[in-house]
Amino acid sequence: MTAKNAGTTNENKERREGLVSATEESINMAVIAARAAAEVKATSITAIDVSQRLVLTDVFVVLSGSTERQVRSIVAAVEEAVEKAGHPRVRREGLDGEAHWVLLDFGDIMVHVQQDADREFYALEKLWADCPIIELPSDIQADPEPQQSPLASYFDFSHLGN
Numbered sequence: 001m002t003a004k005n006a007g008t009t010n011e012n013k014e015r016r017e018g019l020v021s022a023t024e025e026s027i028n029m030a031v032i033a034a035r036a037a038a039e040v041k042a043t044s045i046t047a048i049d050v051s052q053r054l055v056l057t058d059v060f061v062v063l064s065g066s067t068e069r070q071v072r073s074i075v076a077a078v079e080e081a082v083e084k085a086g087h088p089r090v091r092r093e094g095l096d097g098e099a100h101w102v103l104l105d106f107g108d109i110m111v112h113v114q115q116d117a118d119r120e121f122y123a124l125e126k127l128w129a130d131c132p133i134i135e136l137p138s139d140i141q142a143d144p145e146p147q148q149s150p151l152a153s154y155f156d157f158s159h160l161g162n
Contacts (some may be wrong), residue, residue, distance in 0.1 A: 021049050021051055021052065021132065022049045022050075022051040022058035022059050022134065023051075023058055023108065025108060026051070026057075026058035026059045026108040026109055027047075027058075027059065027134055029059070029082060029085070029087055029106060029108055029109045030047045030059045030061050030109050030134060030136075031047075031136060031137065031140065032081050032082055032085050033061045033078045033081065033082050033104075033106075033109060033111050034047060034061055034063070034136050034140045035081070035137075035139070035140050036077040036078045036080070036081035036082070037061075037063045037074050037077060037078055037111075037113070038139075038140045039077060040070070040073050040074050040077045041065075041070070042063040042064060042065055042070075042074045042113070043063070043064045043065070043066070043116070044062075044063060044064045044119065045061070045062075045063045045136065045140060046061070046062045046063070046125055046133065047059055047060070047061050047062075047133065047134035047136055048060040048061075048062065048124075048125070048128050048131050048132075048133060048134065049131055049132045049133070049134050050128060050131050052131065053128070053130075053131055056110075057105075057107070057108060057109060057110045058108050058109060059108065059109040059110070059134060060109070060110050060111075060112060060124065060128065061109060061110070061111045061112070062112045062114070062119070062124050062125065063111070063112070063113055063114075064113075064114055064115065064116050064119045065113060065114075065115060065116070066115070066116050067115070068098050068099045068100075068115065071099045071100075071102060071113050071114070071115055072095070072099055074113050075092075075095060075099070075102050075104065075113055078104060078111055078113070079092075079104060082104075082106055082109075082111075087106050087107070087108075088106075089104060089105065089106055090105045090106060090107050091103075091105045092104055092105070093105075099113075099115070100114065100115050100117075100118045101113070101114045101115070101118050101122070102114075112124060
């Protein structure tokens, strides 16, 4: 049973009224997911406390991968780490096809793994800008932007104009 389901009626009432933020268990799960993603080079890792806005979950962990292969690797690492910590995945969406945006639902947290272009286009952080950001430990902080390949400067054609 998840922390969200185990709460008392009074706790649920406080949560609906916006007096209680994400549970400690949810924040710990988010840290586990973020750390697993960082270990496989996910970028732009953000945890958003949506507990005051949604009744479905407490935390969104939003992160990026540069390719389909990297997104799949991030998904596998996050699933393994969170499930190993005792929180089974409830559902997974988006892994079929090119894995542009994969949603991992662990009940108390939802992990959004997006390819860079989709992350920029959908801008979940802007959509949930009124929700507090959860501070992640410093060892999890991934590069805020994807690293440019050293070959990119070799193939730089910007001097040719449009």
